[in-house]
Amino acid sequence: MAADRVCILAWLRRSAEVLHEQRDYLTTLDAAIGDADHGINMDRGFTAVMDKLPSVAEADIGTILKTVGTTLVSTVGGASGPLYGTAFLRAGTALAGRQELQPADIVTGLEAALEGIKARGHAQVGEKTMVDALSPAVEALKVAVASGESLEEALYAAGAAAEAGMQATIPLVATKGRASYLGERSADHQDPGATSVTLLLRAALNGK
């Protein structure tokens, strides 16, 4: 089964709802090891995305994703603005002109997003960042798609892998971003960026 533009728009809408609902949760996670603004910033960014989407509702999926990217860069601020913005811009570029996505295309898009985040943030797995959730999610999605699982099953696997990656950030000592200023004291806290990545991937299932 493929995902068309309607699915993508539903996912984005569901993402905005989830980020709004989880705004205080993300901000509380960020207060422990960062600067207490992640939920506020993501909510602001996706609210702006919702305002912007009607203008591209008839466009191809690549254009929709690129519009999300530029909107996030322009409205989120912090580190997550350029990082999420770059992720959506890269995914949109990789999927330029597409009207619907086969499971393999979703792998392509998410791989491009992951590479964008790693390049912009100079981060690798294990540094207590968004990458710790997104990287295993991409791997799980790739494996599921290659073994011929349905899109829903593959997305479920990706969401579960992201969640495991997110939980695995708890004992980690941060070496990137503001949490790294805490050194050892950043351990025992779940990374807010890995958490928002997980929320977005989980929203893909609910949004279908």
Place this chain on the structure above:
Amino acid sequence: MKKLINSPETVVQDELAGLAAAHPDLVRVDFTNQIVVRADAPVVGKVGLVSGGGSGHEPLHGGFVGRGMLDAACPGAVFTSPVPDQMLAATRAVNGGAGVLHIVKNYTGDVLNFEMAAELAQADNIQVASVTIDDDVAVKDSLYTAGRRGVGATVLAEKIAGAAAAAGTPLERVADLCRKVNTNARSMGMALTSCTVPAAGKPTFELGDDEMEIGIGIHGEPGRTRMKLAPAASIAEMLLSPILEDLPFRSGDTVLAFVNGMGGTPLIELYVMYNEFARILKGKGITISRNLVGSYITSLEMAGCSVTLLKLDDELTQLWDAPVHTPALRWRA
């Protein structure tokens, strides 16, 4: 939460409107792009200086826009980096044909957004140089962190680079002077209380009535260690020792000492601290030839202070002494 605001959502715009209303001779505010620009920008033939960062550190940066310091400031939401659109608009607004210097405090968000803005400005054929300020010695091991944070030295770098730009110095040289300030300055801060981000509505962290946090940043992010409150003299030692060891500052050095309030600390306490710092430095044979005492880079209503030492030579001293006229810093003009 008790604050003098209309609403958390409008606090930054309301503050900018106040700044514009109070200082129309010095600055104008472009509300569409959310930037503070020197009233007579762009100054033809002069290097433009742009800085920016999250709001909540006032007077940094908007209060330093004017003559002899910044040409534009990009305020983000409270404690949140501004976005590339703002920085690009500011860069365009102050480009007088001699290029633009971005002065960036070393926080991942600020760095990434300024990086994107510099790429966009260069695509616009505007010559941009960037200097990252990272003077906070509280961050120990830079190999395993995002690097040292930019704190008090930012104020000194903006003043000194601003004076150089006002004198007609070319872009690369202004950038070098800005780097020279950063290389020769070290800071360390502490907090007595937390602060409350208006949109969050509750204190960012908890600190007991008898506790203090040493090595605090300027966003309520926790510091190096938490301990029982101590007399000013011992706090001064705790803040100065890592600074002196780090550069290192040596007997015979001449310095600018900047004692900064975090937003909720009265001048009476800052002067108590200045006295302790001066006593320690005198004992080490270090001469304070210039000083700045007051709240210039703050963390909302946080109580506490930071100290910055800048090793001075004749060049930096002359640029520090040069006329400046901004909402928050003014002398000889």
